[in-house]
Amino acid sequence: MLYRDDRYGNKLSQLGYGCMRFTKKGMNIDLAKAEKEVLHAVDLGVNYFDTAYSYGGSEVALGKIVEKNGIRDKINIATKLPQYLVKTSGAIDGFFNEELSRLRTDHIDYYLMHMLTDVAAYSKLKKLGIEEWIAGKKASQQIRNIGFSFHGNTDMFLEILDAYDWDFCQIQYNYLDEDTQGGRAGLMAAAATGIPVIVMEPLRGGKLVDMMPADAKGLITKEGRGRTAAELAFRWLYDQPQVTCVLSGMNSLEMIDENCRVASESESGCLEASERELVASVRQAINGSVKVPCTGCGYCMPCPQGVDIPTVFNCYNHMFTENKGSGRAEYMQMMAFRKDMQGADKCISCGACVKRCPQSIEIPAELPKADRALRPWFMKITTGVMRLFRFW
Helix, strand or coil, X not given: CCEEECCXXXXXXXXXXXXXXXXXXXXXXXXXHHHHHHHHHHHCCCCEEECCCCCCCHHHHHHHHHHHXXXXXXXXXXXXXXXXXXXXXXXXXXXXXXXXXXXXXXXXXXXXXXXXXXXXXXXXXXXXXXXXXXXXXXXXXXXXXXXXXXXXXXXXXXXXHHHCCCCEEEEECCCCCCCCCCHHHHHHHHHHCXXXXXXXXXXXXXXXXXXXXXXXXXXXXXXCCCCCHHHHHHHHHHCCCXXXXXXXXXXXXXXXXXXXXXXXXXXXXXXXXXXXXXHHHHHHHHHCCCCCCCCCCCCCCCCCXXXXXXXXXXXXXHHHHCCHXXXXXXXXXXXXXXXXXXXXXXXXXXXXXXXXXXXXXXXXXXXXXXXXXXXXXXXXXXXXXXXXXCCC
């Protein structure tokens, strides 16, 4: 296993274990299977384990495995405050103490504000005294590093990055999301501040492996020199020195063996010119399925009506490059977890965005199509119910 430094010089394995996808047996996690897999990963050098309050049973399972096998000092545990559920300052301590109990530990190595989508979510936490709370927990060593995980556009990422002196951050990043989500611009900005970047969704939840268009798979088979689609995606990430740790939701010994092998062979600068060309060709083949040629550059923003145009088109395209469910789920997340609904239905066809779009996309004409596809009647009901909980 190869390692990269965090902000304070601690060694983190290039490959991190995402515990959200522990195998279920019925409604519960298959603890015996998860234990074998976690211990195998530790034996192969993995020392970063990522879970969260909302990952049904994941914290409890990891806590039991770690305590039973006496491996707490061998690993770093990362978990997350469900900030979208926090309504009072007292709730912050309540969630944190519950997580310590679930994980059977007296400290969290890497603690994140979970799923920040815009700076308003952090502002809410700030009003509840989160910065004073963090200072206290770090002073007591109950939290060793503080960070945030992010789902949103690059501009919002940069605002959150500047809102606090973070120790690390976590972003969705892969060769399809190079210009969306936090993107390369966010990766470089975080690295410039000296903080490590943890990467989630390196395979887009398996979409860069199992659900690629046939022509994209064919390119890898023909030109990949025996590399798998997953290996190509991981090597693309490890090639970048700004990437500290790449999470993978591993749930088989074979997957752990393969991912650890790649992580032990792939240093910064490992990608060859032919592999870069292959990634570009595969990306082009996948993007050939998109509905709107939006690159996520953000030149169309800000919209006078508050529509998050790049995110809308990103979700719309996901319906056709991945599947309908993934695009709709991402769109629902945007609509339900933001205080100001920034969906396509708010467009009034003023045309301000069209003048600024370098791709010359007829945005006002495309937004209603996207909204109709992304919000069938049942999704409108689900989103409305979720907004009643006022997650922001």
